[in-house]
Amino acid sequence: MVESILGYSPVLRHCFRNVSGKQFPRFQVIKAQAMELAKEPGLCKEKERYRDSLVGLKPGSWPPKNRADNPSLYNPLARQERMGCGWLGAIFEWEGVLKEDHPDLEKQSWLALAEEEGRSPPPGFVVKRIACMKNEQAISEVLCWSRDSSQLKRMALRKEDIHQALQGGVYRFRDGSREFVNVLTRHKIPVALVSTRPRKNLEEAIGAIGIEGVFSVVVTGDDVYRGKPDPEMFVYAAQLLQFIPERCIVFGNSNLTIEAAHDAKMKCVAVASKHPVYELTAADLVVRRLDELSVVDLKNLADIELTEFGSTPELEMDVEEEEDDRRPPSSAAIGDGFW
Template sequence: MVESLAGATLLVHPPVYGRYYGKAVCSKRKPVDICRLPSTEFIGRKIVFSISVPQPRVARLLVPSVKSQAMELTKEVYSYKEKERIPRNIEYQIDTGFDRKPGLWPPENKADNPSLQNPLLRQERMGCGWLGAIFEWEGVVIEDNPDLEKQAWLALAQEEGKSPPPAFILRRIEGMKNEQAISEVLCWSRDPAQMRRMASRKEEIHQALQGGIYRFRSGSQEFVNVLMHYKIPMALVSTRPRKILETAMGAIGIEGVFNVIVAAEDVHRGKPDPEMFVYAAQLLQFTPERCIVFGNSNQTVEAAHDGRMKCVAVASKHPVYELGAADLVVRHLDELSVVDLKNLADIESGEFGSGEPELETEVEDDYDSHSSSMVAVDDIFW
């Protein structure tokens, strides 16, 4: 109590603390703690401090007053701390997930286009009937030979005097841009000019091994014709140069089928980065949630999901059980129908960002309790 008085007193001088003995009613001497503050007087140019020490007979009268002052000062100190800790005017802001300004609820549908004058077309765009398809080139639209890609990298390594990359490195650079693989994974060079030269040379080797022969994968041509019949916009995405893609499409006779073509020159990074697919969706003027990616690897599935798109995996070079992360797995594209695509594009809850909360399971707890009970039985048995 005395310390509170010393810290909260308005005087500059510290209090004088002492102990005096007084006589109580029962005629026994008891120690009494007394705290008195020194008084200051000005006498000429000097400052005189005088301390008045009370007599033991008046100690009982002064103690209650000193304690009461200390208690009041202590209450003031604690009340000041409480005011700093909890302000008086508290405005609780509850995050409801949407803007509470008038006229902005329900939230705006991202798929809507107010510039369209046809209300039926606007309604179709906001529903699951409006979707875009993004295709990978090799292994999805045309037949792919993965061994040619590996042979091209090994031949380039031999030409450049580099050690041949092992099999796990070749699997890791699948779907990457050539420059990205050369600088980040193979670590052959960081010079942009050297990277472009080696990337171009690798594509030349690959084209020489390919022989200029391209053919549709089974079921791909029929599926592309169905999408064209329903006027579903399509985009083609590949890490090959644009010149090679245009030559290949001319060889199989599908010029002008794809509304958008995203080639190696259009992006900085390949898979598993979603840059290619997001850029294709932007060119199609579609929201990512309304796009369906067709690929043939787990890197494609990862990139599509990172870009908030649905993914249909085609089991061309990987078995079906390895592509379980995809939204749908097929062996050939003609197994799909437009109804399947519309079901994948039905994203009313996800578009507004208010999905249902996930339920937590207690599998681990049950397993722990079961294991502990088994241990107890074993202990009793032994």
């Protein structure tokens, strides 16, 4: 590039001798000085952009490290894959995404619990609202049946026992879910499973379907304090997967899941199982079946953009460089004034 700016001149054939006596072609010296001159304005511009965040930083802490990097990985190929768009984790919900959901069973279990406790049966819109919450959270904050921790735990367990009895031990994959999970397994993409169900019931369902050992991480209602729309479950799953949230993709089937995933700074793929597609447009991608997706789609979703790390791409730089290339070479750059 420097040769094109300077143009051809016989002076470039001369050599430069340093103190040790080693000879360097003069064009290499000119090129090195030109790169140094071009480097300083860019560095000053970066420091000016982040001048507020540079206050109090220790020497050597600039430029900022790539959050996707992990220097403890001594294998360069593993480290490169971690920093590339191939590094991603999949976080699945259980009901309505992998397993066929039965909303009537959820409603019947709440109605049966209300009858046992002598409470007013919750309306249909309330049942839809608490469908994605933890049982304790729904009983105390929405239904307002009790605030006592022991009573909350007792009623929550009883509700799950009623649901398990109505389920009858029959579990079935949604169409296309098993095939999609097999694709992720073949490509060695870590998979996490989250659910507000107790761990005992979830492990029973996983064993009944026959997918033990598929999930790298399983987060249940026993592991978190709050359910959706709080992003606690997804954040905890990402921590167990050892991924930053920007590299995780959540698979859900409700707007509460979309809200929780976006609050956790994760991408969300919505499965239109119990809601129509037009009600799930807030998701990053909406599908009717999981097998409609490919690994390329997931990589595109997990590709980190600069805007997610507090900086924006400067498209003007390319235009300025093209304009500089079209300028005629300066005579001052060829003469001794360049030195």
